[in-house]
Amino acid sequence: xxxxxxxxxxxxxxxxxxxxxxxxxxxxxxxxxxxxxxxxxxxxxxxxxxxxxxxxxxxxxxxxxxxxxxxxxxxxxxxxxxxxxxxxxxxxxxxxxxxxxxxxxxxxxxxxxxx
Amino acid sequence: xxxxxxxxxxxxxxxxxxxxxxxxxxxxxxxxxxxxxxxxxxxxxxxxxxxxxxxxxxxxxxxxxxxxxxxxxxxxxxxxxxxxxxxxxxxxxxxxxxxxxxxxxxxxxxxxxxxxxxxxxxxxxxxxxxxxxxxxxxxxxxxxxxxxxxxxxxxxxxxxxxxxxxxxxxxxxxxxxxxxxxxxxxxxxxxxxxxxxxxxxxxxxxxxxxxxxxxxxxxxxxxxxxxxxxxxxxxxxxxxxxxxxxxxxxxxxxxxxxxxxxxxxxxxxxxxxxxxxxxxxxxxxxxxxxxxxxxxxxxxxxxxxxxxxxxxxxxxxxxxxxxxxxxxxxxxxxxxxxxxxxxxxxxxxxxxxxxxxxxxxxxxxxxxxxxxxxxxxxxxxxxxxxxxxxxxxxxxxxxxxxxxxxxxxxxxxxxxxxxxxxxxxxxxxxxxxxxxxxxxxxxxxxxxxxxxxxxxxxxxxxxxxxxxxxxxxxxxxxxxxxxxxxxxxxxxxxxxxxxxxxxxxxxxxxxxxxxxxxxx
Numbered sequence: 108x109x110x111x112x113x114x115x116x117x118x119x120x121x122x123x124x125x126x127x128x129x130x131x132x133x134x135x136x137x138x139x140x141x142x143x144x145x146x147x148x149x150x151x152x153x154x155x156x157x158x159x160x161x162x163x164x165x166x167x168x169x170x171x172x173x174x175x176x177x178x179x180x181x182x183x184x185x186x187x188x189x190x191x192x193x194x195x196x197x198x199x200x201x202x203x204x205x206x207x208x209x210x211x212x213x214x215x216x217x218x219x220x221x222x
Numbered sequence: 223x224x225x226x227x228x229x230x231x232x233x234x235x236x237x238x239x240x241x242x243x244x245x246x247x248x249x250x251x252x253x254x255x256x257x258x259x260x261x262x263x264x265x266x267x268x269x270x271x272x273x274x275x276x277x278x279x280x281x282x283x284x285x286x287x288x289x290x291x292x293x294x295x296x297x298x299x300x301x302x303x304x305x306x307x308x309x310x311x312x313x314x315x316x317x318x319x320x321x322x323x324x325x326x327x328x329x330x331x332x333x334x335x336x337x338x339x340x341x342x343x344x345x346x347x348x349x350x351x352x353x354x355x356x357x358x359x360x361x362x363x364x365x366x367x368x369x370x371x372x373x374x375x376x377x378x379x380x381x382x383x384x385x386x387x388x389x390x391x392x393x394x395x396x397x398x399x400x401x402x403x404x405x406x407x408x409x410x411x412x413x414x415x416x417x418x419x420x421x422x423x424x425x426x427x428x429x430x431x432x433x434x435x436x437x438x439x440x441x442x443x444x445x446x447x448x449x450x451x452x453x454x455x456x457x458x459x460x461x462x463x464x465x466x467x468x469x470x471x472x473x474x475x476x477x478x479x480x481x482x483x484x485x486x487x488x489x490x491x492x493x494x495x496x497x498x499x500x501x502x503x504x505x506x507x508x509x510x511x512x513x514x515x516x517x518x519x520x521x522x523x524x525x526x527x528x529x530x531x532x533x534x535x536x537x538x539x540x541x542x543x544x545x546x547x548x549x550x551x552x553x554x555x556x557x558x559x560x561x562x563x564x565x566x567x568x569x570x571x572x573x574x575x576x577x578x579x580x581x582x583x584x585x586x587x588x589x590x591x592x593x594x595x596x597x598x599x600x601x602x603x604x605x606x607x608x609x610x611x612x613x614x615x616x617x618x619x620x621x622x623x624x625x626x627x628x629x630x631x632x633x634x635x636x637x638x639x640x641x642x643x644x645x646x647x648x649x650x651x652x653x654x655x656x657x658x659x660x661x662x663x664x665x666x667x668x669x670x671x672x673x674x675x676x677x678x679x680x681x682x683x684x685x686x687x688x689x690x691x692x693x694x695x696x697x698x699x700x701x702x703x704x705x706x707x708x709x710x711x712x713x714x715x716x717x718x719x720x721x722x723x724x725x726x727x728x729x730x731x732x733x734x735x736x737x738x739x740x741x742x
Binding site for chain 1: 235236238239242243246260263264267268271323324325327329330332333336
């Protein structure tokens, strides 16, 4: 499913309109431990996390993720947004908590590493 | 060769990642394969974060040459008192600030280990830590030059006796400042330095808590099953099952299957004779490094451990390995399920108390039958004998032999220096022990061909290599030829090579007078 369709289905607010949302998303990962994200997040996937600082973008870039969804209405600073745009990573925010976001992603067919 | 250099500042969480990001651009420009870039970046970023989180600053140096990325991250900081523990997932000493940002979960070093093809961590408490790792940038590069080695070093145990220098069949070991180091581009992952090192500074390490019977399969070699005095293999198997594994399997059916396959290939007479069995990965490494002409003699099959691992499929398993080369071979297969390797030493020590409480009971069943055609097989073990036989094959002097089964360790895998029982006693006990299930093993075709490995060439560029060769001759002539080992290299020729390759200087030789530049 395309990223922008996912955003629409889940009612996500897009934080980086400058990055196009036509990436095809098949896999996802949820974690607030960045080393864990590095170790296990699937290439080209989406990350759901509570962390909103700059290192999230570095980690998402190294793990070659397509998008990050910030849960619990947590919003990153401007410099984080700028970095994400520079790296071509789409950022979204949702008022829902991690569990609910992951559940709805799963229902849309976005699976984890082992499904 | 390209060299990149970065400063890393302590506590600079926002700036962290700059070095690894820049490195990534370089790697992409030189056409590194994308999976390799990803792995290199994850390892570099974790190493960078370690400095940011733990140290008072440091440097990241990266060099790219010959399809290989080498990264050296050196910091000034508290050092790591217990490296094996730090390598263990979940162990962390990070600050609460780092933890709040989602770091310090104790995954940094394990993450580097998982993504790099090779890692070495050395540390001095109160001074700092050096993390060195390498990533092969092209899949085929893993078959050239340096390759991952499982040999471990515990430098602080070194007594500076230098027995390892002489023991190494490929002159890969150096001892300088009472610290052994191994040059991976010529290391063949064998046990020679381990056997020579009484204090255990060169060894095969176990991660703490590595032997966890969490319901998976435990795979063991016959040498372990036959290594408990008069306790028959069946008793040892019983006790092993009792420490928490769902099943215990022996690798010997796969050894037998490999032997049958090699004998079959020898019997057809296709291909160059004799056929050499790839049973011992260290001998395979030796052939690829020093006997390139014999690579085509190797039966294109995987080692018994690899065949067993393939058969275990998706089942979680722990492998009790007898040497570094078995561990490397298992890890290089990139298994799909959870896999651990432990040393046979660790399993043996865990089992000793259980068996001490049991009275040896006689085994039942007939002695092990020999594989059909085994009379035609030349089994050779021990590094000096293996070298002699390989030279005979290379020179065409080994007439009448159709199949060779070479093992680096004296007495084959029964002679692993990680085991306590004498190789010949253990082999005898195994041969005399009851015949439990010995079928079901099968040989496995290799997915990648064996390849000569140009680890000993002086330079990738032949013109440069020729110039270096001339310098090598001159440097060798300037040294006394005593091969005394005082300089930390095994021979004068090895020191000369170190000088030419800029790993050492002539000043290390106690016999060369500085003003003359030649030996007195």
